Amino acid sequence: MTALLAVARYEFRMQARKRSLWIAAVLLGGTLVVLQGDRGPRSLPVGTPAREVMATWALLFSILMPLAYGMLLADRLVRDRRLRVEPLLESLPVGPVARLGGKYLGGVAACGLPGLAALLVAAVTELPKRHDPALLGWALVAFAVVTLPGIAMVAGFALVCPTFLSVPLFRVLFVGYWFWGNMLAPAFLPSLTGTVLTPIGDYAATWLLGSGQTALFAGTPGLLPFLRPDPSGASAALSVAVIVLCGLIPMTAAALAAHRATRQTWPAKA
Amino acid sequence: MRLTIWLHEARRAGPAALLAPPAALLLTAAIAMFIQLSGAGHERAERLLLAGLEAVAPLSVAMVALTIVVRETCRELHLSLPTLHLATIGRRLGVLGASTAACCLIYAAGAWLAGYRLGPGGAATLLVWAAPALWLAAFAALVAAVTRSAVLTSSLVALIWLAEQIWATVFVTPALRPLFLFFTSRVGDGPGWAANRIGLLAGGLVLLAATAAVLHRPERLLTEEDA
Numbered sequence A: 001m002t003a004l005l006a007v008a009r010y011e012f013r014m015q016a017r018k019r020s021l022w023i024a025a026v027l028l029g030g031t032l033v034v035l036q037g038d039r040g041p042r043s044l045p046v047g048t049p050a051r052e053v054m055a056t057w058a059l060l061f062s063i064l065m066p067l068a069y070g071m072l073l074a075d076r077l078v079r080d081r082r083l084r085v086e087p088l089l090e091s092l093p094v095g096p097v098a099r100l101g102g103k104y105l106g107g108v109a110a111c112g113l114p115g116l117a118a119l120l121v122a123a124v125t126e127l128p129k130r131h132d133p134a135l136l137g138w139a140l141v142a143f144a145v146v147t148l149p150g151i152a153m154v155a156g157f158a159l160v161c162p163t164f165l166s167v168p169l170f171r172v173l174f175v176g177y178w179f180w181g182n183m184l185a186p187a188f189l190p191s192l193t194g195t196v197l198t199p200i201g202d203y204a205a206t207w208l209l210g211s212g213q214t215a216l217f218a219g220t221p222g223l224l225p226f227l228r229p230d231p232s233g234a235s236a237a238l239s240v241a242v243i244v245l246c247g248l249i250p251m252t253a254a255a256l257a258a259h260r261a262t263r264q265t266w267p268a269k270a
Numbered sequence B: 001m002r003l004t005i006w007l008h009e010a011r012r013a014g015p016a017a018l019l020a021p022p023a024a025l026l027l028t029a030a031i032a033m034f035i036q037l038s039g040a041g042h043e044r045a046e047r048l049l050l051a052g053l054e055a056v057a058p059l060s061v062a063m064v065a066l067t068i069v070v071r072e073t074c075r076e077l078h079l080s081l082p083t084l085h086l087a088t089i090g091r092r093l094g095v096l097g098a099s100t101a102a103c104c105l106i107y108a109a110g111a112w113l114a115g116y117r118l119g120p121g122g123a124a125t126l127l128v129w130a131a132p133a134l135w136l137a138a139f140a141a142l143v144a145a146v147t148r149s150a151v152l153t154s155s156l157v158a159l160i161w162l163a164e165q166i167w168a169t170v171f172v173t174p175a176l177r178p179l180f181l182f183f184t185s186r187v188g189d190g191p192g193w194a195a196n197r198i199g200l201l202a203g204g205l206v207l208l209a210a211t212a213a214v215l216h217r218p219e220r221l222l223t224e225e226d227a
Helices: A002-016 A019-035 A050-074 A076-082 A086-090 A096-130 A134-160 A167-182 A202-209 A233-269 B002-013 B015-037 B042-070 B075-079 B085-113 B122-147 B150-166 B193-215 B218-223
Strands: none
Touching (some): A050 A134, A134 A167, B042 B122, B075 B085, B122 B193
């Protein structure tokens, strides 16, 4: 456990110091603030409950900001191979599973930092207009249930998939998936939009809104109807759990493969 | 000798990079086939095939182009050679362009033979994919050359691509129309289509010229963040 946390801490510090993460996050988040239109949080009337305001901000930032996290983590494991430091890392006393898990946790934490910062800045800028200190509390809740699960899922796939798909192909598929699986209306083409699997946080945001309206497409009829329960607190919790578990699937597969490879090569190393 | 150096640069660009556009197109075609076979309709499958040609192919070319510009493990060694760095990167991007053109032509011909209509037909169909691919790839190459960061460049390419998909109605307005990559799949090939394609081609050429100007001073590329 100590080794896992040590790797996670190092990974977090390394990723969080990358200028490109912050610049990309600011550009993507800034674009959303500018282009949010009439349905955005700035258009919500004064007196709107704080949880609704922060849910709308969290959903708005979830539309594009996870792209930066996916792009950042896409070449993380591939880079170890390309720079040929993998054999060096294998000589360390830390096992491959702890190394992989630490990179995942550190990566999620580092990517969560700009997401959290964006929500807190949004809450602070809303304070003079709405005079509700609860905005800060709901910003944290919205981060935990809307933003963070999506980052966990994106990080799992972004770390593992490029190792067998190649980084450029992963980036293409990731952008295409993000549009198809989160924002493309199910009526337009069969898609995963509106299911509990959407990492954009549709179900959790709908639950936070609490107004009976869906945030985007949560529960809209379409492909795989069993993944489209009616939006509620329970379905929001289910969605958060499913999204996090989905992110752990590629990580588990990669950890098993790494563990097996280490066991197979161990006698030769000895 | 000339062929040898082009083949060498194709290898240096990397098979993984050059396989991305055909793989993305193949996946799109497979999903379209699934949609057709599942009874969702010929029109939906055609719409997806067109999106593959006009949206997915340019995105994949752009992602590979930025990888080619940013990733060069022997850049210092290369700068000591008499061959211009600009010429080397240009050859690699040329190989990418040629392989993408071949893939898109095969894809469009296959779709046409299967009874799908992708764009205005004839030689003009070339512009369905060539214009957005040139613009987006040139934009990716320019940003990659300026920032030397694959993360930043790929995020910006993704931003442009997704923003034009999400806020398509904004980009259809006359002021932004020359920048709209998905005119065929979102509006059609009627009035304004040709002007949009010419605008994209012209913009792409300007971006390529700007990229060449930046790459003309390759020593600036020695401090990339992701190396």
